[in-house]
Amino acid sequence: MGKFNRRNFLKSSLIGAGGALIAKPAISSTTPTGGNEKVITRTLGKTGLQLPVLSMGVMRADNPRLVTAAMDSGIVFFDTAYGYQKGKNEEMLGDVFKDYPRDKIIIQTKVLPGDRNRETDSYGPGATKESFLEMFETSLGRLQTDYVDILLHHVASSRAGVLHEPTITALQQAKKDGKTRFIGVSTHKNEPEVIRAAIETGVIDVITVAYNFKQDHRAEIGSAIADAAKAGIGIIGMKNMAGGFLDEEKQKPVNGKAALKWALRDPHVTTCIPGFTTFDELEQDIEIMTDLELTIEEMKELELAGEEMGLYCQGCTQCLSGCRKGLPIPEIMRSYMYAYGYGEMQKARDTLDEYRVQSDPCKGCTECSVSCAKGFPVADRVKNVSRLIDVPEDFIV
């Protein structure tokens, strides 16, 4: 977990909530945009690219007019991938970009090496340098361009995945051939491990990483990002909206602007790529290009989000004195997080076994006397997760 563990981060966050967290982010430079307003730009690591803090993740957009509207609004960086909409996403962008000077647009695309085991992020013999480059050539054709600015190894989720030799060789070959200016990886699973592996390669220029206010391990990601930035790697933030809703019923939408500002508070994050699909979302998001200050009101909304959806027990131990059964509640909450947050049943069960939690641990208590600082429904969570004890090991995947 490194020197910056989750517990310390949460404590320091709570202490500093009134001041440090709403500090203005570092701004590297500004660029005029036609009007009087100034677009905030940052430098993407050693690439030297100056990018507005807001860019566009085109993944789900299928209306070329939305892309042109984004360009008219000052967005210059567009993220797509070989696999998005089975290539139609790149084709749509190619049709739009062909009418614009190539050097005014920054294009990032991503290729996922073939023959990949999605569950283990391991590659079979079919994941060759040649097949990777063949897919990339297809992307260039769809995009109607001779080169992209950034080519990424798509969805790396482990150290072994990042270090996959044929893929690294393919990326380097594409760069050497002038078909991409910079190379990198994208990740939204095991991000710290992937980021550190990317540093280890010594050849990665850019990392596009999931980074949002709801991630339980956001402090670890932030720490890894800082290390990457120190190594000169440019960081692009994605999945900043954390799924777009605060609740499972999808009745409480995330304040998108606040979520983007939260990610961009990290000065190492050069730009974010929200995947807006409506003009309304574009108009709202565009406001952060000139104003990154996270207001107290916005901060409260994000903190509220953390409290409402948080599965992470901060280990304050306030609950312990209240439990008549003397249960190891922080550890049971951790087990709950493994099961319900990460879907890691075996890990959840192991944690229960380690702390010798018995079947139906609340048996005999008619009313729960535990008080949780984060407001977790402790009795319900204990009851739900402890049912794992009754499931035979063979049935747990």
Add this chain to the structure above:
Amino acid sequence: MFRRILLFDIEKFIMKKPVFISIFLGLIFTINCIASGDEVSFPKLKGWRLDVSSKVYTPDNLWDLINGAAESYVSYDFVDLHLADYKNKAGTTIHAELYRHSSTENAFGIYSSERSAEYSFIPVGIQGYLDEGVLNFFTGQFYVKLYSTDSGEDVQESLKLIAEALSGHIGHNNEWPGLLAAFPPEGKLENMDHYTRENFIGFNFLHSAFTAEYEGGYKLFIISGKDRNEMLDMVRAYLKFTKQDIDPEQESSFTITDKYNGDIPVVLIGTYMAGIIEGADSEEAKKKLNQLVENLGK
């Protein structure tokens, strides 16, 4: 790759520990990581070993498997995903993915969002296409994806064989979504029709839209409301955005002046709004729109 839960194991467990039946079932449905779905099954094929994954993906965890692409599937009211591998003695493995959506319209929506007119189409399910090591088709509520990392003619034949078997097994409805038939056929580009469930042409107040592309570059669309009032609400929201003072209850044919998408001539009929995109000045497009409205009125 897959962990299998054998039926007799479950039965033995239930027989031994009846008091835990409800707990066990509650857990597997709550956490949704252990059991496979109860309605979807894969056909057995002679000469092929079938391994059905015990893991069923839902909107809550589809992201774990296909990452960001999950958002597109969920936007088409994805219900669940069932996985299986078919393996034969020659060593060929075909991976099968059955994405179930809430309706044929939504299955067509996600299928058509990934379909290109240049594919080699084959008659399987409602429609499918075959590429090297890949066969995708849709039938009823299902978008089915078959693929193999093996190659060769026998793999292509295997893909077709398994697709036919799956289509026969799960395809209880092989009818195209009905509204597609309303588009005038003359000049319509093949395999360029789509269904968009939400955020049509970039507006969150427009949904449930079928589009068809025509020679000349224009598109016709049909937006289908649940009832006339809902359709009129969509139109009003659009007119509010464009700041146009038009009462859609009084006028059934007008042009929406959209600063992003250009001029959009529309006609309101029953529960439908029909219109033209990228062709407001085209007489041919207007003629086609009239034919479309006529077809919708039948």
